[in-house]
Every structure is written in C-alpha cells, then in structure tokens.
Amino acid sequence: MISPSDPFAGEDRDRDGGLRSSHPPSRFVPVHRWVVDTVAQLHDLREGVRREINARAVQHPDRRLDRVAHDLVLVASELATNGIRHGRPPTIVELLQDGARFLLTVADHDLSSEPRIVGDRPPGQGGFGLQIARRLSRDVGWYRTDTVKVIWAEIGP
Template identity: 45%
Template sequence: MDQQLITSPPPPRATELHAWVLNTSTELKHLRAAMREALAGQGLLPGDDGLEVVDSMVLVATELASNAIRHGRPPTEIRLLRTDEHFVLDVADHDLSTVPELAHTRPIDAGGRGLLLAMNMSLKVGWYAAEQTKHIWAVFPVPVRAG
C-alpha cells in the first residue's frame, strides 16, 4: 500500500457552505445529521446518484472529526466547502505538535484507520498546518445530474 497524504491547503476557490464546532465525541451524532441536511440543501437527495457521495462524506467527516477530538486539542472545527466540481471536507484541531500519520504499518486493533478510510472513499486527502490549527481535508465529486 503506497498511499500518501498530500501536504497542501485545499482548493483555494472553494466556498464555505457550513461550519461546525465540536468539543466532544457525543456531538458527532449532531454533526452527521447536520451534514446530511446541508448536503440535501445542495441538491443531494436519497434516490439520487448523490446518496453515495452523501454517505461517504458523512462517514469520512465522522472519522476525521473523531480522530481530531481523540488525538488533537479542542475545539474541532469541521467545514463543508464547495467548488464547481467538488465538495471539500476540512477538519481542524489545535494540536500543531503532531503530524497526521497513516496507520497501515500498525496492527489492525491499534486504531488510526480514519485516514486510510478517507483515502479510500474520497478523490484525494491532504493536510496542512495554519497558524493555530492543523487541517485534514478530503475531496469528493459533485454528482452530475442526469437531465
């Protein structure tokens, strides 16, 4: 497995659609529901090709936010961004002392599989450090509507 994280900011043309701030893992349920609602507002509805994208984005957001809550410093900030062709999830925590690490060299029961899951379910995944936050981002396609 030769997967690598990209080290760079997410697409600069992306427009922020929604943002959530979490302090504990008990808030993940609210994040999942709110993200589904936000994506429905973007026209991704059940029965559409968009349902698979919604499910993937919600799962990846949950995994990345859970990792940030568990291993980072609160608060965890989750942003949903959009370009013409892509959705971008950006998850930030306030721990600049660590670098995101893929867990493929660790035993299965050691955890840390969230980044690998994100890499398998999205188009690309990367990370960058800002002045006070460390960000992990994942890019998903905006489904083309049949018409």
C-alpha cells in the same frame, strides 16, 4: 477512487506513513461550519452534514450525490473523531462546495503532531480514519497555520 492521474496512484495506501502536506483547491465556497468538542457531538455533526448535502441535492439533481452524502458523512465522522481524540480542542469542521463536489476540512489546535496513516492492523485496534478518507475521496491533504492543523478531503463525482 484511484485513477491513473490520481496523485496517490502507485502508492501503497495501506502502509504506515505521513499524509501529503498541501492546501486544498481554492474554488470551493463555504456551506456550513461545526465546532465539536466531544465524541457525543458526532451524532449532531453527521446529521448536520447529511442535512446540508440533502439541501444541495435539490439544487444539483445528480443521483451520484446519494453516494457523495454517504461518503461525506463517514469521512466527516472519521476525521472529526481523530481531531477530538488526537488533537487539541476545539475541533472545527467545515463543509465547502463547488457544484457537485465538496470539500471537508477538519481543524484542531495541536500544532506539534502530523497526521499519520497507519498500515494493516488487526480489527478493533482503530487507526483507519485517514485510510477511509483517502479511499473515499478524490484528494486528501493537510497543512498548518499559525493556530491550527487542518486535514482536508475533496469528495464528489
């Protein structure tokens, strides 16, 4: 979703580097929250995100929400997996909404590390979760509070 006004336009999205530190837009309202501690709980997370988006598709009959649902489920799964594997439990996933746009936040309790985007790697070595989030999202960032590190992604038409 790169456009000339995109804050990442002109950046090489495939190089190693840090994720931009920033807070998400404040216009979004909470929809649902999940706590995941294990990879085994990711299936329930994916189903829950899909269920929430489908429920809202009735309120916003925009055919583009089909793509949004697919992208949200994938980004939620990737970022939650990162939180479980590289963070400290529990991993807290929150879905927020503003019309046909959604904000996904994933928080973990590892304050000592910063999210890093990995560059090109051979298939099977992993490390592409943040790249996937950046490619499918309108905007992505991260920030810390006194207790959690939060990675967020804005997704929608």
